[in-house]
Amino acid sequence: MIKKLLLVLAALSLLIPAVACAPKEAETIKIGCVMDLSGDLAAMGARMLNGARLAVEEINAAGGVLGKQVELIAEDGKTDPAAGLERVKKLIEIDGVQVIVGPMISGSSKLAIPYAKERKVPLITMSATAFELSEMEGTEWFFRACLLDDAQGRVLSDIVMEEGYTRLASIVLDNLYGKGVENALVEGLQEAGWQGEHVVSVHYDEARKDYRTELQQIKGSNPDAVLIVSYCDDGIIVFKQALEMGLDNIAWLGCDGNYGSGLFKEPKSAEFMEKAIVAGTRTVGSGAAYEQFVAKYTAKFGEAPEIYCDTTYDAVWTAVKAIEKAGVYDGEAIRAALTKLEFEGVTGPIAFDEVGDRTSGTFEIWEVVKDAATETGYKNARIKVVSK
Secondary structure: OHHHHHHHHHHHHHHHHHOOOOOOOOOEEEEEEEEEEOOHHHHHHHHHHHHHHHHHHHHHHHOOOOOEEEEEEEEEEOOOOOHHHHHHHHEEEOOOOOOEEEEEEEHHHHHHHHHHHHHHOEEEEOOOOOOHHOOOOHHHHEEEEEOOHHHHHHHHHHHHHOOOOOOEEEEEEEEHHHHHHHHHHHHHHOOOOOOOOOEEEEEOOOOOOOHHHHHHHHOOOOEEEEEEOOOOOOHHHHHHHHHOOHHHOOEEEOOOOOOOOHHHHOOHHHHHHHEEEEEEEOOOOOHHHHHHHHHHHHHHHHOOOOOHHHHHHHHHHHHHHHHHHHHHOOOHHHHHHHHHHHEEEEEEOOEEOOOOOOOOEEEEEEEEEOOOOOOOEEEEEEEEEEEO
């Protein structure tokens, strides 16, 4: 009897650890988010993250997804490709996320796409616009809530043609993004039969923080129009030094990277933009849904949304709707659902083609004007809206 009792107790002791170690079902649905909260895009990234937080708040207020609340896990990509990849790895390997909103920049996305494919976790970027990403191995795991640089370049080429500029210079970031917009602009002009000349092409390192040598190349080429593709902090320096060098009497073309109030914190940068930038571009929403988003964002955060806050909001909703459509929190199932997803976002219809690119959208053409509400302030103003 004693022997049998000992055997029973031994068997029970083996069962207890097994029960204690059984995996616990997750209490929330985790959505990873790689946002650049430091580095040259810190000001932009902080505002964009607010767009993600607003979406999660609304989703949870409506009951969440698959019967659970959504948990947003945000990581700082530091406006650095290598750091962005490490944050993607952390979200997948440590936090166990099955879908990520981001990365924010094209350099991080280029490094992250092969890894996402390997780990079978889809990425939904809100602002990585480089065309090259659509041609990569693994792009089927990469979806975009934003439009691409090729479309942005075509809009800018239309402006060059309409205004009759014939001597184009370009000073752009020496990365996928900067060179992508530049190439798209030049190709758009060639296709349109432009009779002008691309007089100089300058690719600069954002880490240098002094661009007088590069700007002297621009000045020496005697252009009548200049394309500038920058981020925020480097853009401030470019514009401040361009003003000091008297380059504000030339027409400058901006882009999505140098849109927003972050560039106005340096008065000379703001002054140059108001004097020199005749037009810039950015992905934007329009209509009643967009205006409602603007009102809700402004009420919650005390300022109007800026560049890519709306596409970030839409990217979070895209992830949640794909999870709901999949019916399970699993990367492969979510990716499959994304390929068939169609819904109306605040930036217009959201749907993806065979390589994960957004099938339609709208560009805003903008300029910088003095803000009548303040004595020395500046703001971005919409010139017109162009549909893709």
